[in-house]
Amino acid sequence: MTRIVVYELLSAAALPLGPAESRLLDQGTAMRDALAQALSELPGLALSVADSPAAPAHHGRAVRAHPGEAAEAFVRRLAVTHELVWVIAPESDNWLLRCKRLVGAQRWVGSSAAALEVTSHKQRTLAALARAGLRTPVSIGAEVQPAHWVVKPDQGAGAEGCWRLSTEAQALRMLAARRARGESVLCQPWIPGEALSLSLACRPEGCRLLAVNRQQLHTPDNGELRFLGVEAAALSPSDPRWSWLEAVAQSVWAAIPGLRGYVGVDLVWHPQLGPVCIEVNARLTCAFIGLPERLGRPLAAELLSPWWSPTLPEQAHV
DSSP states (O other): OEEEEEEETTTTTOOOOHHHHHHHHHHHHHHHHHHHHHHHHHHTTEEEEEEETTTTTSSSEEOOOOOOOOOHHHHHHHHHHHHHEEEEOSGGGHHHHHHHHHOOOTTSOOOHHHHHHHHHHHHHHHHHHHHTTOOOTTEEEOOOOOOOOOEEESSSSTTTTOOSSSSSSHHHHHHHHHHTTTTTTEEOOOSSSEEEHHHHHHTTEEEEEEEEEEEEEEESSSEEEEEEEEEEEETTSTTHHHHHHHHHHHHHHHHHHHOEEEEEEEEEETTTEEEEEEEEEEEGGGGGGHHHHHHHHHHHHHTTTTTTOOOGGGGGGG
């Protein structure tokens, strides 16, 4: 049996729950539980799940931080006692990259440190995608005349700290004010169109587009964005946009070497320009919740395949 642990930062009580963390806790717990359920159905795995009194685990063996144990020490302890560690964490404060370094490459289920160095920062990500010839809010330049602008953190998860503003002048004033407070934030044109995301299964030799999902956002004219949810597998492979999005997926994989396992790509389908990439999440995303059920097939073994394969019965080797 291979010992694997699922560690989701917020449901493992790694951080004090401020307003932003409290909003993300439910999402993190739901992702953790969806992944744990999928892994619990695989033969040959001994599953543990990091939890807390605020978010008890429902699958596998629950493991908790000791009283007073720092998040970093808990992650190190999990790495010592398991062969594989699957972490779900926001990019804020480099948490995902920090966990990768604590766990080590041999036990880590996910993208490489080099890939996380890129995807943990929105500005670096967009630069890498633009170099690969993909459209981004920054690269399209004169192709659009923005009706709105967005100011957002360079690191972050969900729509936390993202503001949509009616004029460039308003956006630049907010940008200056937030930077004066020490925030690392970006100002970009707001891209109109259908908010979508891609669910990818990435391997050393390439990636597979698992699903195209539809994102639901609250987008005021002048106010903070709110992530309302996601419709998993909203577009079918028969949709005429599917082949174009498959090509986008392959280009994203090639643009950021080291992407492995589950990767999410946020994009907007612009009415005239087609797909405009917004960011890359080199970790599990909310679109995974309910995705195996929507697709009618298990996904956990495929996502784990760069590191592990199920134990086959004896007759399978004949």
